[in-house]
Amino acid sequence: MSAVPSASPPVPVHGETLLIADNVSKTFPGVIALDEVTFEVRAGEVNALVGENGAGKSTLIKIMSGNYAPDGGEVRVEGNRLEATPAAAHRARVATIHQDSHLVPNMTVAENIMLGHWPVRFGIISRREQYRRAQQAISLVAPSLSPNMLAHRLSPAEGQLVEIARAISENSRVLIMDEPTTSLSGREIEQLFRVVDGLKAQGMGIVFVSHWLEEVFRIADRVTVLRDGRLVGTQPADTLDADGVIRMMVGRDVAHVTAQPRPIGDTVLRVRNLTRVGVVDDISFEVRAGEIVTLAGLVGAGRTELASCIFGADPYESGSVELGGQTVSPGSPHPAIQAGIGLVPEDRRHQGLVANLSVSTNATLAVLDRIAPNGFLSRRLEDEAVATATRSVAVKMASTSVPISTLSGGNQQKVVIGRWLARQPKLLILDEPTKGIDVGSKAEISEIIIRLATAGTAILLISSEMPEVLSLSDRVLVMRSGRIVGELDRSNLTPEAVISLATTG
Amino acid sequence: MSEANSAPTPVAPVQESTRFLDLVQSLGLLIVIIIGGVMLSFGSPVFFTRINIENLLFSSTIIAVMAIGQAFVILVAGIDLSVGAVLALSSVLGVVLATQFGFPVIIAALVALGVGAGIGLLNGLAVTKLRVPALIATLAMMSVTRGVAYLISDGRNIAPVPSIFIEIQSLRIFGVPFVIIFTAMVALLAHFVLTRTRFGREIFATGGNAVAARLAGIKTDRVILIAYVISGSAAALGGLMITARLEAGAATAGFGYELTVISAVVIGGVSLFGGEGKITGVLLGVILLGLVQNAVNLLNVPPNYDYIVSGAVIAAAAALDVYRRSYVESGLRKRTMLIRREKSQNRTGSE
Numbered sequence: 001m002s003a004v005p006s007a008s009p010p011v012p013v014h015g016e017t018l019l020i021a022d023n024v025s026k027t028f029p030g031v032i033a034l035d036e037v038t039f040e041v042r043a044g045e046v047n048a049l050v051g052e053n054g055a056g057k058s059t060l061i062k063i064m065s066g067n068y069a070p071d072g073g074e075v076r077v078e079g080n081r082l083e084a085t086p087a088a089a090h091r092a093r094v095a096t097i098h099q100d101s102h103l104v105p106n107m108t109v110a111e112n113i114m115l116g117h118w119p120v121r122f123g124i125i126s127r128r129e130q131y132r133r134a135q136q137a138i139s140l141v142a143p144s145l146s147p148n149m150l151a152h153r154l155s156p157a158e159g160q161l162v163e164i165a166r167a168i169s170e171n172s173r174v175l176i177m178d179e180p181t182t183s184l185s186g187r188e189i190e191q192l193f194r195v196v197d198g199l200k201a202q203g204m205g206i207v208f209v210s211h212w213l214e215e216v217f218r219i220a221d222r223v224t225v226l227r228d229g230r231l232v233g234t235q236p237a238d239t240l241d242a243d244g245v246i247r248m249m250v251g252r253d254v255a256h257v258t259a260q261p262r263p264i265g266d267t268v269l270r271v272r273n274l275t276r277v278g279v280v281d282d283i284s285f286e287v288r289a290g291e292i293v294t295l296a297g298l299v300g301a302g303r304t305e306l307a308s309c310i311f312g313a314d315p316y317e318s319g320s321v322e323l324g325g326q327t328v329s330p331g332s333p334h335p336a337i338q339a340g341i342g343l344v345p346e347d348r349r350h351q352g353l354v355a356n357l358s359v360s361t362n363a364t365l366a367v368l369d370r371i372a373p374n375g376f377l378s379r380r381l382e383d384e385a386v387a388t389a390t391r392s393v394a395v396k397m398a399s400t401s402v403p404i405s406t407l408s409g410g411n412q413q414k415v416v417i418g419r420w421l422a423r424q425p426k427l428l429i430l431d432e433p434t435k436g437i438d439v440g441s442k443a444e445i446s447e448i449i450i451r452l453a454t455a456g457t458a459i460l461l462i463s464s465e466m467p468e469v470l471s472l473s474d475r476v477l478v479m480r481s482g483r484i485v486g487e488l489d490r491s492n493l494t495p496e497a498v499i500s501l502a503t504t505g
Numbered sequence: 506m507s508e509a510n511s512a513p514t515p516v517a518p519v520q521e522s523t524r525f526l527d528l529v530q531s532l533g534l535l536i537v538i539i540i541g542g543v544m545l546s547f548g549s550p551v552f553f554t555r556i557n558i559e560n561l562l563f564s565s566t567i568i569a570v571m572a573i574g575q576a577f578v579i580l581v582a583g584i585d586l587s588v589g590a591v592l593a594l595s596s597v598l599g600v601v602l603a604t605q606f607g608f609p610v611i612i613a614a615l616v617a618l619g620v621g622a623g624i625g626l627l628n629g630l631a632v633t634k635l636r637v638p639a640l641i642a643t644l645a646m647m648s649v650t651r652g653v654a655y656l657i658s659d660g661r662n663i664a665p666v667p668s669i670f671i672e673i674q675s676l677r678i679f680g681v682p683f684v685i686i687f688t689a690m691v692a693l694l695a696h697f698v699l700t701r702t703r704f705g706r707e708i709f710a711t712g713g714n715a716v717a718a719r720l721a722g723i724k725t726d727r728v729i730l731i732a733y734v735i736s737g738s739a740a741a742l743g744g745l746m747i748t749a750r751l752e753a754g755a756a757t758a759g760f761g762y763e764l765t766v767i768s769a770v771v772i773g774g775v776s777l778f779g780g781e782g783k784i785t786g787v788l789l790g791v792i793l794l795g796l797v798q799n800a801v802n803l804l805n806v807p808p809n810y811d812y813i814v815s816g817a818v819i820a821a822a823a824a825l826d827v828y829r830r831s832y833v834e835s836g837l838r839k840r841t842m843l844i845r846r847e848k849s850q851n852r853t854g855s856e
């Protein structure tokens with residue numbers, strides 16, 4: 001009668017293959033996400049899956065968890081072919097923990113753990129049995145957590161542990177963890193890793209996806225590297241080091257891009273006493289032609305908000321923004337753009353792109369007035385503008401008519417940057433331009449920024465990535481709680497100085 | 506080895522092979538219509554006659570004009586429920602001004618159109634400035650507008666109408682009813698605006714992602730406002746057309762038209778989320794609905810079944826459309842695979 005097998009599963013033999021994705025391929029419009037990739041998880045090991053964004057990690061995970069059907073090849077779990085439905089994966093005892101929580105917010109921890117495999121008798125859920133089993137699973141991963149707590153009150157870390165408890169209660173043999181540490185603090189990560197170590201010792205096979213190589217080396221027994229949808233190789237973790245993995249990821253040594261000193265011109269942007277109550281407080285600074293000025297600081301220090309004010313996207317109470325001596329009126333980005341400011345926003349997907357439209361339409365979004373001089377689009381001018389926008393930043397794509405959503409993150413970002421190049425802005429504001437994009441594209445975007453500065457564009461960069469801040473900036477303005485708390489130039493720019501100003505300045 | 510990180514790599518031949526898929530994509534509804542038409546011509550000897558086809562198109566013109574206007578609003582991710590009521594007000598207003606207040610007919614017609622545009626403007630302001638959800642704002646406007654139409658006409662049909670209405674209604678150019686030619690011209694204009702003008706681009710960008718469009722310098726509020734003005738004007742135009750057809754100004758005209766119009770637009774492939782759609786699709790959506798009505802009449806479906814049949818066809822058309830989209834998508838995937846194969850032949854193995 002019971003829907004859940006109550007007998008414990010046979011003890012797995014360490015080293016036996018639990019799951020194998022055998023020569024799997026998958027394509028989407030415009031991209032081949034996976035090309036004949038083979039990936040294997042053994043009992044009692046952590047196989048870490050690494051690769052740049054767009055390398056095919058997410059697709060491989062979705063195939064192994066039954067969310068996607070492969071176009072070629074197959075997934076076998078303990079020798080049996082896996083059907084491409086999430087339910088089949090559950091039956092095959094493959095559990096997946098996604099980056100974002102997949103808990104039902106208004107159910108308790110216990111209800112979430114037992115979701116979909118409720119202890120049922122005559123169609124009625126036994127609450128006591130549910131509670132008992134949930135408690136059992138949870139005691140293994142987070143003994144301090146109450147099964148009666150509502151899921152929406154859990155922290156991200158606790159949510160993740162509950163999802164692991166769910167996998168345990170399902171007697172899962174394979175656990176796939178998709179960037180589980182993204183929203184966790186250092187202490188929480190360590191706790192998670194201890195749980196993972198425990199599961200490993202019990203013979204579970206674990207797939208671990210992470211961008212952080214330190215974590216990979218802390219937890220992984222083997223490391224599998226994907227690049228451009230292809231398998232580069234799987235190797236024991238103790239035969240590798242971080243540089244080696246990076247070389248495998250990018251297929252070459254990553255050259256460090258560093259801005260060289262270059263002639264600095266007249267003041268382009270002058271911000272005076274700009275205040276938006278509760279957001280930015282009495283900000284004054286200048287950016288000169290050819291200069292790269294970086295706003296550093298912690299998330300929430302008011303950097304993005306300051307950029308929004310300068311660009312006219314957000315209103316402000318007092319102060320002024322001048323570009324080339326002319327005051328830029330606030331309230332809408334339009335006057336700022338006309339005056340010669342461009343903005344590459346932080347959130348590419350929600351603020352930068354119109355996902356369903358073509359590359360060419362996205363690339364010309366900021367120059368509609370130029371490609372349609374009398375309101376009518378000129379195909380010739382449009383083609384020219386598209387060429388300027390995409391060639392100068394070397395966008396890799398099948399054609400300019402494919403939807404921009406089919407491009408990789410790095411290439412999407414290049415289109416968003418390229419969009420402004422056709423306008424030849426006097427000032428380009430880039431808000432976290434390399435966030436969430438692959439290492440190779442990062443270097444290319446740094447090069448583009450340097451090239452623009454060398455050509456005389458004033459650059460206002462917002463970056464939280466220390467290497468980028470150090471290698472590109474002529475000057476760094478550190479912000480904290482809506483104020484500029486310090487200024488560093490090349491002579492005194494060190495990571496310690498930036499961090500100390502950002503946290504205590 | 507040969508990582509293409511230096512040169513841009515546009516691949517030209519791709520466009521050729523997409524053409525067939527594009528064709529399937531845009532012709533999907535046409536295929537449904539043709540199949541429906543063939544089946545109908547077996548069911549009724551009258552169907553495939555010039556008079557019946559002409560009738561079908563003729564009776565679709567009002568919905569077509571309104572649907573074209575509505576398409577602009579739905580493309581910017583809005584919705585306009587007030588169109589049926591605007592049609593009624595425009596009908597009443599046009600006749601009352603011309604016959605009871607002695608305005609020249611052309612002035613009366615322009616005022617009616619202007620009032621339609623004005624109602625659209627109010628809708629647009631409510632949505633962009635007051636941030637009232639479009640569904641609520643236009644629902645309220647629907648009620649008020651219908652009320653004003655009743656107030657002016659006291660709920661009675663106002664007849665006779667100026668003779669010019671009837672003359673235009675029966676006017677033919679090269680044997681084709683002028684009303685059909687006129688509607689085709691409206692469609693052509695809308696198609697041109699959406700595909701070949703700056704405003705058209707702004708419509709698609711605003712509907713696709715308003716935040717990104719605004720940050721790229723597009724005045725999104727203004728774009729949305731104009732879309733509602735277009736819809737209101739188109740509905741008022743529909744009001745003048747229905748006046749000619751009914752030979753009366755009728756406050757009761759166009760009840761429920763908003764749903765027919767929106768169905769046509771959505772069946773025609775315009776995404777309710779905005780940013781996606783074509784005028785050709787909208788026209789095909791209108792014709793499909795007209796075809797269903799025509800079938801109901803020709804096959805003597807008992808009037809009580811009328812709504813059920815219409816609903817079933819709408820559901821079937823929508824389902825078929827989803828299937829067609831997934832067919833196109835899988836085609837695109839196969840195409841990608843081929844391109845990649847080609848590319849990989851130029852590569853040296855990197856393992």
